[in-house]
Amino acid sequence: MFEHLQNKLSEALHILKGHDRITKINIASSLKEIGRALIDADVNYKIVRNFIRKVQEKSIGKKVLTSLNPKQLIIKIVYDELVSLMGEKSVEMNLSNNPSVILICGLQGSGKTSFSSKLAFFLKKKNKYPLLVAADIYRPAAVDQLKLIAEKVNIPVFSLESKNVIEIVDQSILYASKKKRNVIIIDTAGRLAIDQIMMEEIKKINQLSKPDEVLFVVDAMTGQDAINTAQSFSKVLNFNGIVITKLDGDSRGGVAITMSSVVKKPIKFISNGEKIEDLEVFHPERIANRILGMGDIVSLVEKVQEQFDEKKTKKIYQKISKNRFDFNDLLEQIQQIKKIGNIKNIISMIPGINNYFSFSGNQKDSLKKIEAIIDSMTPYERNHPKIITDMSIKRKRKISKGSGTTLNDIDLFFKQFHDMNKIMKKIHAHSGKKIVKDFIYQMINKKNNI
Numbered sequence: 106m107f108e109h110l111q112n113k114l115s116e117a118l119h120i121l122k123g124h125d126r127i128t129k130i131n132i133a134s135s136l137k138e139i140g141r142a143l144i145d146a147d148v149n150y151k152i153v154r155n156f157i158r159k160v161q162e163k164s165i166g167k168k169v170l171t172s173l174n175p176k177q178l179i180i181k182i183v184y185d186e187l188v189s190l191m192g193e194k195s196v197e198m199n200l201s202n203n204p205s206v207i208l209i210c211g212l213q214g215s216g217k218t219s220f221s222s223k224l225a226f227f228l229k230k231k232n233k234y235p236l237l238v239a240a241d242i243y244r245p246a247a248v249d250q251l252k253l254i255a256e257k258v259n260i261p262v263f264s265l266e267s268k269n270v271i272e273i274v275d276q277s278i279l280y281a282s283k284k285k286r287n288v289i290i291i292d293t294a295g296r297l298a299i300d301q302i303m304m305e306e307i308k309k310i311n312q313l314s315k316p317d318e319v320l321f322v323v324d325a326m327t328g329q330d331a332i333n334t335a336q337s338f339s340k341v342l343n344f345n346g347i348v349i350t351k352l353d354g355d356s357r358g359g360v361a362i363t364m365s366s367v368v369k370k371p372i373k374f375i376s377n378g379e380k381i382e383d384l385e386v387f388h389p390e391r392i393a394n395r396i397l398g399m400g401d402i403v404s405l406v407e408k409v410q411e412q413f414d415e416k417k418t419k420k421i422y423q424k425i426s427k428n429r430f431d432f433n434d435l436l437e438q439i440q441q442i443k444k445i446g447n448i449k450n451i452i453s454m455i456p457g458i459n460n461y462f463s464f465s466g467n468q469k470d471s472l473k474k475i476e477a478i479i480d481s482m483t484p485y486e487r488n489h490p491k492i493i494t495d496m497s498i499k500r501k502r503k504i505s506k507g508s509g510t511t512l513n514d515i516d517l518f519f520k521q522f523h524d525m526n527k528i529m530k531k532i533h534a535h536s537g538k539k540i541v542k543d544f545i546y547q548m549i550n551k552k553n554n555i
């Protein structure tokens with residue numbers, strides 16, 4: 106799924122680098138490539154145009170903070186637009202009634218029967234007691250097909266010899282109550298919106314069974330047709346969710362991206378394989394992450410926004426500016442980083458730690474060492490970083506022993522701490538409060554304004 110789009114977008118975003126402000130000119134070729142990638146992915150031209158306009162509006166003039174690069178900034182903006190295009194949030198099914206009824210409809214061969222059994226299996230794992238109803242009386246072997254799949258996962262199927270679908274559905278509801286099945290999934294025959302007789306039939310099933318969920322199943326491999334079919338079907342039967350199947354056979358992904366914004370109904374599930382477990386709840390955010398293939402950056406930026414404590418950061422900047430940044434402050438910052446989790450990427454974003462500290466080994470180990478060293482100091486030492494300049498070798502040895510580090514590590518850390526303080530002070534003196542303001546007000550806690 107989405108591999109093609111993923112590659113193209115990655116190329117488009119790669120072009121952007123090395124600017125401190127995003128302008129119409131330096132973003133132009135990236136935007137053009139993003140547009141091309143979306144069109145290649147079978148996204149409707151109008152939607153693409155709109156998409157590009159929004160990304161442009163949101164990015165132009167935006168200053169790229171020292172801790173981010175233009176690519177990261179655009180990724181976040183493109184990500185937000187993709188999520189919004191796909192319907193923003195995942196919409197859960199409402200299965201609060203007992204029994205709840207789910208009516209499955211769609212064109213022939215779209216994947217209704219496979220989906221019905223996958224859904225039953227999915228709900229069974231969520232401790233529901235599903236009953237599958239074989240309501241396709243037209244296609245020979247349709248009932249057997251459903252029974253065969255359901256049997257493998259031990260889910261009961263209700264069927265009748267009757268050629269009257271209404272009777273089958275009616276009886277199935279009584280049967281479910283008797284057998285204490287709390288979700289009824291009705292698998293219907295394939296039909297076209299223009300087939301009046303068949304559409305009358307599904308409307309009757311709908312009236313009789315009063316479904317909690319009516320799901321329309323479409324095959325992703327039919328491309329834009331899938332969207333047109335869903336649109337015409339919705340004019341005859343008011344379904345409340347879409348299921349996109351066979352996404353494993355469609356590397357473009359345009360259907361999943363644009364379906365809900367065109368049809369104005371949420372996608373509830375996607376199916377990406379023939380196995381019973383190949384079913385996913387549709388989460389716009391997760392799909393956007395997958396499409397961009399850069400989920401790390403997006404969640405990193407979000408986590409920074411969510412987790413960073415604005416008050417603490419302000420306090421730290423004040424301390425830096427007054428040359429009073431001590432070991433306790435450093436420890437506090439390390440703890441904030443740890444809360445955020447993704448140490449590898451985040452480290453360069455944090456003022457004060459910004460590449461000033463590195464030991465041999467990875468950054469995570471470096472932070473651990475720093476913590477251990479500070480932990481082994483006395484409270485007085487932590488509050489008075491100036492004493493490190495003339496700390497006795499005996500004291501250093503003690504700290505090194507207490508922290509399980511070498512004397513070399515201690516010297517290196519003290520030197521780096523000293524250098525960092527000097528540099529931070531210089532930066533502050535040169536740019537005044539501007540950097541502080543930039544960092545605090547633009548990056549932290551200001552969603553969508555990074």
Ligand SMILES: Nc1nc2c(ncn2[C@@H]2O[C@H](COP(=O)(O)OP(=O)(O)OP(=O)(O)O)[C@@H](O)[C@H]2O)c(=O)[nH]1
Binds near residue numbers: 214218
């Ligand atoms: N690769 C792949 N194949 C799928 C997927 N979902 C369904 N299929 C296949 O598509 C074919 C049709 O699936 P069905 O579930 O029988 O479709 P249907 O809508 O019930 O068909 P009718 O009842 O004839 O209208 C079968 O061969 C399925 O195995 C999917 O997500 N991926």
Ligand SMILES: [Mg+2]
Binds near residue numbers: 217241247293
């Ligand atoms: Mg079927």
